[in-house]
Amino acid sequence: MEATLRLARRATYADYLAAQQNSEHRHEFLDGVIVAMAGGSDEHNALAARLARVLGNRETGACRYYSPDQRFWIASRARGRYADGSIICGTPDHPAHDAQATTNPTVVIEVLSPSSEGDDDGDKRGDFQSLSSLEAYVLVAQDRRQVKVYRKVSGVWQAETYGDGDAFDLPTLRAPVSVADLYDGILDAAGHSVL
Numbered sequence: 001m002e003a004t005l006r007l008a009r010r011a012t013y014a015d016y017l018a019a020q021q022n023s024e025h026r027h028e029f030l031d032g033v034i035v036a037m038a039g040g041s042d043e044h045n046a047l048a049a050r051l052a053r054v055l056g057n058r059e060t061g062a063c064r065y066y067s068p069d070q071r072f073w074i075a076s077r078a079r080g081r082y083a084d085g086s087i088i089c090g091t092p093d094h095p096a097h098d099a100q101a102t103t104n105p106t107v108v109i110e111v112l113s114p115s116s117e118g119d120d121d122g123d124k125r126g127d128f129q130s131l132s133s134l135e136a137y138v139l140v141a142q143d144r145r146q147v148k149v150y151r152k153v154s155g156v157w158q159a160e161t162y163g164d165g166d167a168f169d170l171p172t173l174r175a176p177v178s179v180a181d182l183y184d185g186i187l188d189a190a191g192h193s194v195l
Contacts, residue, residue: 013097016080026069029080037082038115042195043142046186047111048084051140054181055087055109058173063089063106072108073101074127081127084140085109087172104133106172111140125150129157135171144191145183164189 010032011019019034020027026037040048048068056065066086073095074081080101087107095103108128110120121139128134129150137150137157147162149170162168164183167176188194 013078013080017098020071026082028082031079038113040111040113041142043186043193044084044111044113046195047140047142047182050182050186051085051109051111054177055085055107055170055173058175058177059087060172060174061089063087063172066105071098071101072105072128072131073098073103074130075103076130077127079127081124083108083128084111087170089172103131105131106133107136107138107170108134109138109140111142113142121148138170140182141191143187145179145187145189147179147182 011029011034012032013029016027016029016034028035028037052065052067059065064087066088068082068084070082070086072081072083072086075095080098083105086105086109088102088104089106090104092102093104095101105128110124112120125137128137135152139148141147145164147168148159149162149168150157150159151171160168162179164179167178169176186193186195
């Protein structure tokens, strides 16, 4: 579910930053509209925390895992976005107009929810895939034990889906991630919550 901050005119990015600075909640900036991000379910939040731990423990070199509070600027689409997690390799690049946003994620992770799945695997995916730094976009289901990974291979985005018994690699990790490592203790084999 999304809530939109109604303004008499389209907001500027400066309007967005001012609203975001004084807000207790995260918002995205989409085509001049400030959109509040909904809170997650127990399963969504548990999976986001598990991803931080599992992926953070497998980082390589100068790559670091970032929390959902990291904002991203998508210059080609003039959008401000958040993700459920991300990995940035090297020093974060910041646009001149927003010192808290970055423009160079290597991996972006989204935990799917019924209200956001269409955007996460649609416009939002397209937004992040427009960034030249992005090498992988990861979608983690919260209602079934399934992970979908979009990878950029020779400049072309390819998707692969993983289920129980599978493991997947990401370009910034030193070891593959087992799907079971993400879901055990959160969803059972049938995809039902055990929380």
